[in-house]
Amino acid sequence: MKALRSKWRKKVARYTYQVVRMLNDAGVDRFTVRQLFYQLVSRGILKSTRRDYKNFDALLVKLRDEDPWLDSQFIDTSKPRFNYYDRMYWAGQKYFVELWCEKDALRGFFEPYAKRYRVNLVICRGYPSVTRLREAKEQRHIPPNVKYVVLYFGDFDPSGEDIFRWINKELRPYNIVVRKVALTMEQVKKYRLPPRVPKKKDPRTPKFIKKYGEVAVELDALHPVILRDMIRRSLLKYMDIHKRLQVEVAEGIQSEAVEIVDEVLKNLRAKLLDIALRHVRHEINLALPKAYEMLLDALESGRDISLKQLYDREKVLDHVRNTMFRWFRT
DNA sequence: TGGCGGATCAGGCAACAGTC
DNA sequence: GACTGTTGCCTGATCCGCCA
Known part of the structure; x- marks a missing residue:
C-alpha cells in the first residue's frame, strides 16, 4: 500500500481497519460505506458533515483499490443489480452480455428486455459504485472462453460521457468490452433530439463543449420505440441466433x-x-x-x-x- | 527551494425519502 | 412542488508536504 501523507488520512485509515475488524469479530462481514462512516463518527474519529463524508469516501475508494480484502467487506444496496442471466439460455454463445443504465427512471423500461433475453441489468444511478465495478471485474458467473460485454445506456452530456469513459477505463483492463449503445452524438443528430445547454459549473463541461459543441440530451428524450429497438438490436448483435x-x-x-x-x-x-x-x-x-x-x-x-x-x-x-x-x- | 504528487475543496451525476 | 439530505461515485483547480 502507498504511504498516506496526511496525518488525518493515516489516522482515519488506521481506525477504518480497526472498526472493520471489530465488526468482523461481531459477525458483521458486509456493510455499506455509510454504515462504516457512522461507526467512525460514533467513535469521534469523524464529524457528521458532508465534508468529512466526502473526504472519508475518497480515502476509502483509495484504500479499497489497494486492498481487495477491505474492498470485499462492502455491499452497495443503493445501486440496484438484477441477475436475470440464464446459463442455459446463453449456452454455446461467445458473449456474456449485461445491460448497464445510468438512470433508475428507465429501469422499468429495461427490465422486460433483460428478462426476455436473460441478461443482467445494472442500474448505475450516476457513476457506478466501486462495489458494482468489483463484481464485474470478479467475473464470477461468467462461463469460460466467453467474452464479457457491457452495453451502456446513458445521457449525452458531460457526465454521461464521463461515466461511460470511467466504466470503460475500469473494466477494459479486465478484458471486458464496454460499448455505449445510447446516447451518442450521431443519434442526437439522426433523431433530432431536443438539446439543452450543458451545465457551465460542471468541470467536465469545457472539454465536452470543445468536442461536441453546446448540446446535451437526456436518454429519456429518445422515443421509447427507438430505445426499445436499440436495446434489442444491441443484444442480438452479441447473440448467435442459430445457436440460440x-x-x-x-x-x-x-x-x-x-x-x-x-x-x-x-x-x-x-x-x-x-x-x-x-x-x-x-x-x-x-x-x-x-x-x-x-x-x-x-x-x-x-x-x-x-x-x-x-x-x-x-x-x-x-x-x-x-x-x-x-x-x-x- | 523548486518540482512532484497527494490531499483537499467545491463543483457535478443519479434517485429517493422526508420535510415544509 | 420546492428544498434538503442521503448514498456513492466522478472531475479540475488549488493547496501543501516531502524529498533531492
Missing part, C-alpha cells in the same frame, strides 16, 4: 419429453397406489382377528399400542412389494 435456435429447439424437445413422462408417471402412480392399497388392505384384514385380541389386551392392561404393532409389518410390506414387482415385470 438450436438450444431453444433442444430445450423444447426436453420440455415436451419431461411433460409426457410427468403425465405417464402421474397415471402410473395412481395405478400403483391402487394396487398397493388393495394388497395392504387384504394383508391387514387377514391379521385383524388377532389384532383385535391384542388391542383388547392392551386396553385392559393400560398399555399404549399402535396399529403397526398389531401385525407383522415387515412381512406385509415384503409381500406387497413383491406383488408389485411381479406386476411390473408382467
